[in-house]
Structures are given as structure tokens and as C-alpha cells.
Amino acid sequence: MVLDYTADELAVIRRAIAPPPPKPPEEVIEAMRPAAGMPVPEHMPPFWKLSDLAMPLFLRLSGDPVVKALSRYAFFPEVFDRLRAGQDIPKLEFSGRARGMVATLRFDDQAIVIKPLQSVGEDRIASISGEIGVGPRQLETLPGFLTEEFVAGTFFTELPEAQLTDVFLNGVGATLGAMIRRLHQADIYYNDVTFSDPKGRSHLLVDTDGSCRLIDFGVSVLLARHPDFRLDEVHNFVRTLPMYRVFRGMAEDQDHVDRFLIEYAKKMAAASKSEITSRDLIFAQEGLNLAAQRMGERIIEPVKEGFIRAYSA
Ligand SMILES: Nc1ncnc2c1ncn2[C@@H]1O[C@H](COP(=O)(O)OP(=O)(O)O)[C@@H](O)[C@H]1O
Ligand SMILES: [Mg+2]
Incomplete structure (x- = not known):
């Protein structure tokens, strides 16, 4: 089964990735290399907190093909639920943002955007703006991030x-x-x-x-x-x-x-x-x-x- 994690494991993973943890310290980056001198797998840094909390889970994530494709985004409710329901892995693209990354995930039926909060009040303002039809509709998300509809145009x-x-x-x-x-x-x-x-x-x-x-x-x-x-x-x-x-x-x-x-x-x-x-x-x-x-x-x-x-x- 795709993303085969128990409810407890899912909760642990979500706590480790959201809100976004600070950058991993140098020794953790070193430890993430499969062998000395080899590159750090790109999909793993967002999960670095698990390397001291739950090493076996960290290792399972590192070999999971869905996590290889989507990294942390696999665990956001809008993505996780769709994949578990059998939808194909979405196409993942990034566009710039002053602080952090704006990720667009394209499913067959819909595209969504996941981006880190830029200010304390942004989620509240974004959700009001979505409700009054000015901004993108806000979707279920994880702490520290917005998940919203992709606006065409x-x-x-x-x-x-x-x-x-x-x-x-x-x-x-x-x-x-x-x-x-x-x-x-x-x-x-x-x-x-x-x-x-x-x-x-x-x-x-x-x-x-x-x-x-x-x-x-x-x-x-x-x-x-x-x-x-x-x-x-x-x-x-x-x-x-x-x-x-x-x-x-x-x-x-x-x-x-x-x-x-x-x-x-x-x-x-x-x-x-x-x-x-x-x-x-x-x-x-x-x-x-x-x-x-x-x-x-x-x-x-x-x-x-x-x-x-x-x-x-
Ligand atoms: N909901 C969205 N729908 C479509 N494109 C978006 C959406 N949110 C962000 N983008 C794209 O990502 C870019 C950067 O997003 P933005 O939220 O303006 O962050 P920043 O200004 O901090 O870079 C936008 O210019 C746009 O191309
Ligand atoms: Mg902007």
C-alpha cells in the first residue's frame, strides 16, 4: 500500500516536519549521507528531526519512493489522503518566495499550492480572503504552512x-x-x-x-x-x-x-x-x-x- 504508516507514525512524522524545523546542524547533514562523500538525499532534510527522535522511521522514509518524489509534501492532508485513495503522484514544481518555497502539486483533477507562512497572522487573513472570494480558497493544512487552491490565470x-x-x-x-x-x-x-x-x-x-x-x-x-x-x-x-x-x-x-x-x-x-x-x-x-x-x-x-x-x- 502507498504511504504505509500507522496513525501514530503519521503523527510523529507530521510533528517533525511542521512547523518547518530550522536547518539541520552540520553533523546531522553529514549523517544523512548514505556514505562519506556521497550527496545528501534531497528528499530527507525536512525530516531531520526524526533522525534523533525515531531513527527506524527516518530510515523507512528515506527508502520510500513516494517520499522520494514528494518529500514532506507527501504528508500534508490534501496530498496524503488523495494518494491513499489511489490517485497518482502529483507533479511537484517550485516557484520562488522571499522566505522558503512555494510548491505547486498538480493532480489530475486539481492543483494545490503549499507554502510556508510568512507572518504570524497570514493563515487567518488568507482564510478570510478565501471565504470572501478575493484570495485562493484555503484547504486543510499542517502548522506553519498554507495549503490552498492553485489559482489559474x-x-x-x-x-x-x-x-x-x-x-x-x-x-x-x-x-x-x-x-x-x-x-x-x-x-x-x-x-x-x-x-x-x-x-x-x-x-x-x-x-x-x-x-x-x-x-x-x-x-x-x-x-x-x-x-x-x-x-x-x-x-x-x-x-x-x-x-x-x-x-x-x-x-x-x-x-x-x-x-x-x-x-x-x-x-x-x-x-x-x-x-x-x-x-x-x-x-x-x-x-x-x-x-x-x-x-x-x-x-x-x-x-x-x-x-x-x-x-x-
Ligand atoms: N495560490 C496560488 N496559485 C497560483 N500560483 C501561486 C499561488 N501562490 C503562489 N503562487 C505562485 O508562486 C509565486 C510566489 O508566491 P507568493 O505567495 O507571491 O510568494 P513570494 O512573493 O513570497 O515569493 C507567485 O508569484 C505565483 O507564481
Ligand atoms: Mg509575493
Whole structure:
């Protein structure tokens, strides 16, 4: 039988891989080599904690062909249950993320994404966003990771020229405007690039029928606690301020950074929720201008008109 582990073994494995353990120490890496000088099997480092907790289980995993193909992802509920039900091993691909990896697993019937949490509040925000139809629907997961539906479509900045009629662009602008409005009504400040960043990367996925989703709530802030923000929330808020990057470059130590965040928390407490969320409108405006450098200035008016109409409706 595929993934033949008892319920107890499964629980032990899941505790060892989630939340993601720190990088294995050098001597553990050495011990993972099948023989001195041989490469470390790529699928094994996520399980390294088992090498001191449950060596026999560690060794069984290292020879398991499903684990060879999927490493830790084999044990996520959405994957494990499908494989045990007899589905084929999905295709596994990675795309970059500042911290950790974004894994896409393609099954015959559906694709899912598994990615490490980027902030303490990301899972809560992602699940609200999924429920209100703005972000990908969140699925059962393991601690420290999101498991979510794979969003089909093209990044806004990569839409083919032929599709860029005024009517289509106006519709996409309106859809994003309505999504940002719904996020704000749900007390979520998105706090990231929507249409485009300076490199042309986008968080707005547009499907062929014009439907849209936003992905990546890694720096978003839930405003429910306003005006008493936790320091991790203040940190998320300031992360996208250009002045914060300059400050981080000059900060002496973590203590210095924490003092800055404590001071900044006072500024956030003094600002109204709508003053905070208004920065999402600036992100949209700036991103649209950047997108226009690639896609042509003519996109600005129809997108902007749709966005403003839907946001203020
Ligand atoms: N749910 C998803 N559906 C489709 N693609 C996704 C999804 N989540 C992430 N991706 C892909 O992975 C890339 C990086 O994901 P993201 O969450 O933006 O992380 P980061 O910005 O930290 O790299 C995205 O640009 C996108 O290509
Ligand atoms: Mg991102």
C-alpha cells in the first residue's frame, strides 16, 4: 500500500516536519549521507528531526519512493489522503518566495499550492480572503504552512496584447477595486503590490474570462485589533515602506529595530483604519503606472476608471 504508516507514525512524522524545523546542524547533514562523500538525499532534510527522535522511521522514509518524489509534501492532508485513495503522484514544481518555497502539486483533477507562512497572522487573513472570494480558497493544512487552491490565470502584467481592449481592462480594474473594497470591509489591509512591482511581477491573477484573484497575504495586516497592534503586525505594516528598508540597513541590532516598531505602533494607533487602508490605493496607482510602462500608457484610464468606480460604489 502507498504511504504505509500507522496513525501514530503519521503523527510523529507530521510533528517533525511542521512547523518547518530550522536547518539541520552540520553533523546531522553529514549523517544523512548514505556514505562519506556521497550527496545528501534531497528528499530527507525536512525530516531531520526524526533522525534523533525515531531513527527506524527516518530510515523507512528515506527508502520510500513516494517520499522520494514528494518529500514532506507527501504528508500534508490534501496530498496524503488523495494518494491513499489511489490517485497518482502529483507533479511537484517550485516557484520562488522571499522566505522558503512555494510548491505547486498538480493532480489530475486539481492543483494545490503549499507554502510556508510568512507572518504570524497570514493563515487567518488568507482564510478570510478565501471565504470572501478575493484570495485562493484555503484547504486543510499542517502548522506553519498554507495549503490552498492553485489559482489559474495570467499575471496582470503578462496579459496578451490582444486581450487588452478598453472593456476588458475596465472590467479587470473594477474587479480589483471591488476586491480591495471587500478586503477593507473585512478589516484586511493588503499592503502589497497588486498590479505590478518594478520588475513586472504581479499579485493579480486574471483568468481568460476576466475573473481575478489576489494571491499572497504574507505582509497583509488584520485591522481588527486597531488601535492596539501587535509588534508583528507593526512589522508587517512597515515592511513595505521604503524608509523602513533604509532604516533596517542602518539599524544597530534587534533591540534598535524593536524600539522603532514600538514607536511606530503609536503612529498606527493614531491613524484611522481608513488612513491605513488608503495605502492600498497608492499601491494600486503606483503598480498601474509601472504596468503601463510595459503594457502601454493607454491601459491606465480604463483600468483606473473601473477601479475607482467599484472601490467607491
Ligand atoms: N495560490 C496560488 N496559485 C497560483 N500560483 C501561486 C499561488 N501562490 C503562489 N503562487 C505562485 O508562486 C509565486 C510566489 O508566491 P507568493 O505567495 O507571491 O510568494 P513570494 O512573493 O513570497 O515569493 C507567485 O508569484 C505565483 O507564481
Ligand atoms: Mg509575493
